[in-house]
Amino acid sequence: MKKAGFFALAAITALVLSGCTDSDAPADGGADDGDSGSSAELTPVTVGVIPIADTAAIYLGDDQGFFEDEGLDLTIETATGGAAIVPAVVSGDYQFGFSNTLSLMVAADQGLDIKMVSSAVATTGDTSKDMGAVITKADSGISSPADLAGKTVSSNSVGNINDTVVRTVVDEAGGDSSTIEFVEVPFPDAIAAVENDQVDAAFVVEPFITSALDAGLEVVSYAYAEFDPKLDIAAYFALGDVDPDLLEKFQTAMTKSLEYADANPDAVREIMATYTKTDPAVLAEITLPKYPTEMDRASIEKLAAAAQEYGVLKAEPDFDNLLP
Missing domain, CATH: 3.40.190.10 (Periplasmic binding protein-like II)
Structure with missing residues (x-):
């Protein structure tokens, strides 16, 4: 069932550094106007995201019915960054969230039991025109x-x-x-x-x-x-003890969503117009990111090493536990 709501988080404790991006996208309501009868057979799942090009895949997946296909009743909630989304996942308000990869490594560095469960967005690798x-x-x-x-x-x-x-x-x-x-x-x-x-x-x-x-x-x-030409910029994440069945269904739906977004750039631009304030003329010109279905571990390790060098991370992450 398609659902999209915009949620303002207040008085959030500063557990981790903020996420990759900010947005001034407008609220479009949180109530579900769809067929309530079918939702009884679906498992509710709430995902916190930032309403930008990076998260177009999950909006497209919702629109295409990929989450319903996996038995999930998806609610998309929005925030300005990972500093709001991570605590909401930790508190159980969201089952999954979106944040940049380094902020998630910082969260794990601070002892939070979270793990990346799906890739989300990556650089195009083009040093002359990127996102x-x-x-x-x-x-x-x-x-x-x-x-x-x-x-x-x-x-x-x-x-x-x-x-x-x-x-x-x-x-x-x-x-x-x-x-x-x-x-x-x-x-x-x-x-x-x-x-x-x-x-x-x-x-x-x-x-x-x-x-x-x-x-x-x-x-x-x-x-x-x-x-790095293959840098994974952000990922979807969950608590380490997320329900395995729910996780499998979410990962399957996200893989379908990412594949669809990467193969249909026009659909990405079209769906962005539904959840951002971006002018259609600008949407027609923007450089879209890559939507990979697998994360590039080498680029993540390189990012972690740089973060350690600059004092952002205290220690090397446990990549086997943190990555999908």
């Missing part, structure tokens, strides 16, 4: 990653996947990433922050890259792709 990038003004004097040294760079959160990959590409380009001041600015506000000189540059994801380019800003680095 995550550092943007700046055309006259900023910043033309390469090394030029970000000593500058102020925003992201939707500090101490997670975005500033970790930015620091890596800056250091690899010969700059000193330790001199960068990272500040938190929600993605929807990042373009204005750059234009108004509140920050020198900003890390954003689609659709904000396309909007930034349309506004005359420039891309300094497609940092995800430059970090």
Whole structure:
């Protein structure tokens, strides 16, 4: 049964770093207007997501009936990032959630019993046009990653996947990433922050890259792709003791959903129009991510090593327990 609700989480304890992306998507109600008779035969399952391109697959899977096919009555709840979604999963409000891979490693590092159960989204691997990038003004004097040294760079959160990959590409380009001041600015506000000189540059994801380019800003680095061409940016996760039968059904539905999203980019753009405020003209231009059905362990291990180097992680994760 198709369900989509928007849920504002308040007074959430800061258990982990925030998730990959922010959104200003509008609420569209939480009540189910469908056939209540059929739902009695389905198992209710609630998944917390961020309403952006990264999560289009689960919306498509809901729309295509893949979750119903597995006997699941899906409710999609939204939040601004993993800092809200992780506690909701831990508390049992959600059975599954979406968050960037590094935030999930940080959560496990802090002793939370969670595990990644499905891939979600990955970089395209194209260093000339990807779905995550550092943007700046055309006259900023910043033309390469090394030029970000000593500058102020925003992201939707500090101490997670975005500033970790930015620091890596800056250091690899010969700059000193330790001199960068990272500040938190929600993605929807990042373009204005750059234009108004509140920050020198900003890390954003689609659709904000396309909007930034349309506004005359420039891309300094497609940092995800430059970090690793197969980088898994985010994943779906659950508690370590999630019901095995429920897990199997969710994983099967997600695999179908990811395969469908990756094979049908027009459907991704169409479904995004139903749960975001993105202008249709911008949706037609955005660079979509990859929707892999399997996670690339090597890229996850590389990300974890970088996070340890920069002090985001205390120790190497137990990958055998954390990954699907």
